[in-house]
Amino acid sequence: MALLMETRLLLRKVKDLRCLTQKRHRVKEKWAATRIKHPATGLALQNFDSTYSVQLGPLWPSVRAALLSERKYGALLNNYGHDDVQAELQAKGCKDFPSDIETEAQPCLEQEPAVAGEEESSHVSVNKSDLDAQQLPALQLSPNIKCLVFPRGDITRFKPARPDMFGCLGYYLMDAASVLPCLALNVQEGHNVLDLCAAPGGKTLALLQTKSIGFFGVNDTSVSRTTRLRKVLHSYVPKPLLSDEKLRITTFDGTKWGEIEKNTFDRVLVDVPCTTDRHSLMEDDNNIFSKNRTGERRRLPQLQLDLLLAGIEAACPGGEILYSTCTLSQIQNLSVVEQAIHTAREDHGIQLQVVDLRPLTHMFRKTFDFAPDLPLGEMVVPHLAANFGPIYMCKLRRLT
Numbered sequence: 001m002a003l004l005m006e007t008r009l010l011l012r013k014v015k016d017l018r019c020l021t022q023k024r025h026r027v028k029e030k031w032a033a034t035r036i037k038h039p040a041t042g043l044a045l046q047n048f049d050s051t052y053s054v055q056l057g058p059l060w061p062s063v064r065a066a067l068l069s070e071r072k073y074g075a076l077l078n079n080y081g082h083d084d085v086q087a088e089l090q091a092k093g094c095k096d097f098p099s100d101i102e103t104e105a106q107p108c109l110e111q112e113p114a115v116a117g118e119e120e121s122s123h124v125s126v127n128k129s130d131l132d133a134q135q136l137p138a139l140q141l142s143p144n145i146k147c148l149v150f151p152r153g154d155i156t157r158f159k160p161a162r163p164d165m166f167g168c169l170g171y172y173l174m175d176a177a178s179v180l181p182c183l184a185l186n187v188q189e190g191h192n193v194l195d196l197c198a199a200p201g202g203k204t205l206a207l208l209q210t211k212s213i214g215f216f217g218v219n220d221t222s223v224s225r226t227t228r229l230r231k232v233l234h235s236y237v238p239k240p241l242l243s244d245e246k247l248r249i250t251t252f253d254g255t256k257w258g259e260i261e262k263n264t265f266d267r268v269l270v271d272v273p274c275t276t277d278r279h280s281l282m283e284d285d286n287n288i289f290s291k292n293r294t295g296e297r298r299r300l301p302q303l304q305l306d307l308l309l310a311g312i313e314a315a316c317p318g319g320e321i322l323y324s325t326c327t328l329s330q331i332q333n334l335s336v337v338e339q340a341i342h343t344a345r346e347d348h349g350i351q352l353q354v355v356d357l358r359p360l361t362h363m364f365r366k367t368f369d370f371a372p373d374l375p376l377g378e379m380v381v382p383h384l385a386a387n388f389g390p391i392y393m394c395k396l397r398r399l400t
C-alpha cells in the first residue's frame with residue numbers, strides 16, 4: 001500500500017515537472033518570437049539611421065556600411081613579453097601605427113592655451129584636410145605604446161597571441177582606435193593615474209605599456225568585469241608590477257569618486273559606458289537597445305556626465321582628463337563634455353581648458369578616418385578601408 005502511494009506521489013511530481021518544463025518552453029518561445037519581431041540590433045539600426053543620418057549627413061552611408069561589416073583589430077604589443085613579436089608581425093606586413101607616422105606630420109608649435117568656452121568657438125571652423133602641421137599646437141603622447149595594424153584596405157586577421165616561456169602573452173587584440181585615448185592621455189614618468197571605468201581592461205593594459213605610471217588606480221563598478229580585467233592583467237604583466245602599492249583594483253561607483261579622492265591624480269581616463277554602437281548593431285545579446293533596457297539607455301548621458309564630473313574632481317589642478325566613448329552619438333559625446341565643463345565651473349569652481357587634439361588626428365590620418373570639423377573633441381569614424389572605431393575622445397586640463 002505504502003509503495004503504491006509513493007509511486008503515485010512520484011508520478012504526480014514527474015507530471016508537475018513536465019508541465020513546468022512545457023510552460024517554460026512556451027515562455028521561451030514567446031520571448032524568442034518577440035526578439036525576432038523586434039531584434040535589438042534592428043532597433044539599433046533604426047535609431048542610428050534616424051539620428052546619424054542627420055548628424056553625419058553624407059558621411060553616414062559609408063560609416064553605416066563599415067559598421068555593418070567586419071571590424072579591424074590592432075595588436076597592442078606587450079612590452080613585458082619576451083619574444084620578438086613585433087618583428088614577427090612586421091614580417092607579415094603590419095606596422096606600429098604610433099611610431100610609424102610621417103615626419104612632416106609632426107606638429108611642433110606651442111599654442112597659447114584657451115580656457116574652455118573660448119576655445120570651443122575657435123575650434124569650429126577648421127577643416128582638417130587643410131591643416132598645416134606647422135600651425136598646430138604641440139601635443140605630447142604617452143610613450144612606449146605600440147600597436148600593430150595591417151595597412152589600409154588589408155583585412156588580414158591576427159592569430160591569437162601565444163604565451164612566451166614565462167606564460168606572458170605577446171599582444172592583446174583590440175580596436176586600434178581604442179589606443180588613441182591612451183596615447184592622448186600623455187602619461188609621463190611617475191604620474192598618478194586613474195582609470196575610472198576600466199573593465200575589461202584593454203586601455204588599462206595599454207596605459208601599463210608606458211612603464212611610467214607611479215601609482216595606478218583601476219576601477220570599474222562591475223565585479224564580474226573586474227574579475228576579467230584582473231585575468232587580463234595577470235596574462236600580460238609580471239606580478240610584482242601589479243602589487244598593491246603600485247596598482248589598486250576597485251569596484252566603486254565611479255560617479256562618487258569626487259567624494260572619495262579629490263584633487264589627486266595627474267591623469268584620469270573616463271572611458272564611459274555608452275551605446276557601444278558596433279556591438280549594438282551586431283549582437284542581440286546584452287544589447288542596450290533591447291526593449292527591456294530602454295530606461296537604462298535613456299539614463300546613459302546623465303551617468304556619463306556624472307562619471308566625467310567625478311573624473312574631473314579626482315584630477316589634481318593642472319591634471320588632465322580624457323573622456324572617451326565608442327559611440328557616434330552627439331548626445332553622449334559633445335553634449336556631455338559641454339555640460340561637464342559648465343557644471344564643473346558653476347557648481348565646483350573648477351576651470352577647464354580643452355586640449356586641442358588636432359595634432360593627433362593629423363599624425364594618424366593615414367591609419368584612421370576622423371570626423372571632420374567637430375566643435376569639441378575628435379572622433380574616429382569607421383570606414384571600409386580602415387574599419388576602426390567609432391571612438392570619440394575629448395581632453396580637458398584642470399586650470400584650477
Ligand SMILES: C[S@@+](CC[C@H](N)C(=O)[O-])C[C@H]1O[C@@H](n2cnc3c(N)ncnc32)[C@H](O)[C@@H]1O
Binds near residue numbers: 204253
Ligand atoms: C566602455 S566600458 C570600459 C572599457 C574599458 N575602459 C576598456 O578599455 O576595456 C565602460 C565600463 O564602465 C563600467 N561602469 C558602468 N557604470 C559605472 C560606474 N558608475 N562606475 C564605474 N564604472 C562603471 C562598466 O562596467 C563598463 O565596464
